Amino acid sequence: MDKQTLKRGGRVLAPSLFTVGNMACGFYALLSAYREEFVSAATAIILGMVFDALDGRVARLIHGESTFGVEFDSLSDFLTFGVAPACMMYAFILKDYGAWGYPIAFLYALCGGLRLARFNAAAHDGGGKTHFIGLPIPGGAGFLASFVLLYQIIEEGRPARTWKLLMDQIPLLYGLAPAMTLGVALLMISTIPYPAFKQAHARPRSLKALLALVLVGLLLFIYPQNFIFVVFWSYVLLGPVGVLARLARRWRRGPGAEVQA
Numbered sequence: 001m002d003k004q005t006l007k008r009g010g011r012v013l014a015p016s017l018f019t020v021g022n023m024a025c026g027f028y029a030l031l032s033a034y035r036e037e038f039v040s041a042a043t044a045i046i047l048g049m050v051f052d053a054l055d056g057r058v059a060r061l062i063h064g065e066s067t068f069g070v071e072f073d074s075l076s077d078f079l080t081f082g083v084a085p086a087c088m089m090y091a092f093i094l095k096d097y098g099a100w101g102y103p104i105a106f107l108y109a110l111c112g113g114l115r116l117a118r119f120n121a122a123a124h125d126g127g128g129k130t131h132f133i134g135l136p137i138p139g140g141a142g143f144l145a146s147f148v149l150l151y152q153i154i155e156e157g158r159p160a161r162t163w164k165l166l167m168d169q170i171p172l173l174y175g176l177a178p179a180m181t182l183g184v185a186l187l188m189i190s191t192i193p194y195p196a197f198k199q200a201h202a203r204p205r206s207l208k209a210l211l212a213l214v215l216v217g218l219l220l221f222i223y224p225q226n227f228i229f230v231v232f233w234s235y236v237l238l239g240p241v242g243v244l245a246r247l248a249r250r251w252r253r254g255p256g257a258e259v260q261a
Contacts, residue, residue, distance in 0.1 A: 014062060015069055018055035019076050022048045026080030033088040039152050041088045042145035046228065048080035049138050074116045081141035082112030089144055093177045104178050111185035112137045118189075132194045135187040135239060139194070143184060143236050146229035147173060153225060163226045184236065192239035 025048030032041035055073060059065050086109040094101035115137050122133065150170050153160050173180065219227045 015055040015059035016072060018051045018058060019069070019073050022051035022055065022073075022080050023076040025051060026076065026084045029080065029084035030087055033084065033091045036091055038088065038092050038148050041084070042148040042152075045080060045084055045088070045141050045145040046149075048076075048084075049142055052077060052080070052138055070120060074120055077137055078113055078116055081137040082109050082116070085141040085144045086112075088148065089177065089181050092148055093174065094181065097178055100178065104181055108140075108181050108185040111188045112140070115188040131196050134190050134192060135184065135194055135236060137188055139232060139235050140184040140188055142228070143232035144181065146225065146232050147177075147180070149225045150229050160225060161223050163223060166226055166230070187236065187239060190239070192243055194235070194239045 025044045029041040029044035029048070032038070032044060052073070055069075059069055086105040089108070090101055090105035094105050097104070115134055118133070119136075147170075150162075150167070151174055153162065154167065154170060216227075
């Protein structure tokens with residue numbers, strides 16, 4: 001085996017190690033959900049997002065992109081962001097809804113698989129990098145996991161720095177958990193565009209950007225559960241709000257204007 005082949009193999013292997021980390025987080029989340037350790041399950045899902053972000057960045061950095069990597073990444077994503085959140089939500093609350101709990105949880109996993117399949121097909125067809133079609137599956141999983149983390153603070157009475165206004169709404173959201181799970185599932189298979197944020201510069205280019213980065217770091221450090229939930233909640237709503245904004249602009253311009261879906 002020549003050096004060029006070995007070098008190419010190393011480039012493919014390096015990002016795959018992060019993908020293995022993603023898959024390990026998903027498997028651990030499944031085991032934790034089975035044991036009803038929901039904080040561990042939700043934390044593992046969010047940690048899986050870190051590995052998922054790193055494997056793509058490493059692959060692009062060392063030019064290690066490959067068809068194998070794409071398929072392996074999708075399998076890991078389906079486990080960590082599709083199956084694991086569905087099982088977590090079922091064990092956490094959906095089981096209390098009797099016969100309706102299973103189909104709701106399964107629908108989330110199914111829509112996650114369909115979302116990944118559509119993403120891969122678009123990637124093979126040379127899809128764009130500025131936005132996603134439908135809610136990305138890590139975004140949906142992150143929203144559900146961050147919600148579980150917030151509710152467990154209330155359920156277990158654990159000491160934590162929180163935003164009272166937000167925490168007062170969590171019991172209401174708990175009652176809407178089936179609707180939230182269904183909503184996230186349908187958003188994943190929708191045609192609503194979501195920003196990809198792949199074109200953003202890795203380094204802040206202005207004082208305002210640097211200050212914003214520092215503020216984000218402080219909020220994440222002081223109010224980790226609250227801030228993570230607000231970030232995912234905002235991203236989930238970004239798509240529908242964007243559609244409503246475009247509909248409003250079309251209504252103001254008149255019936256002849258077109259709306260991008």
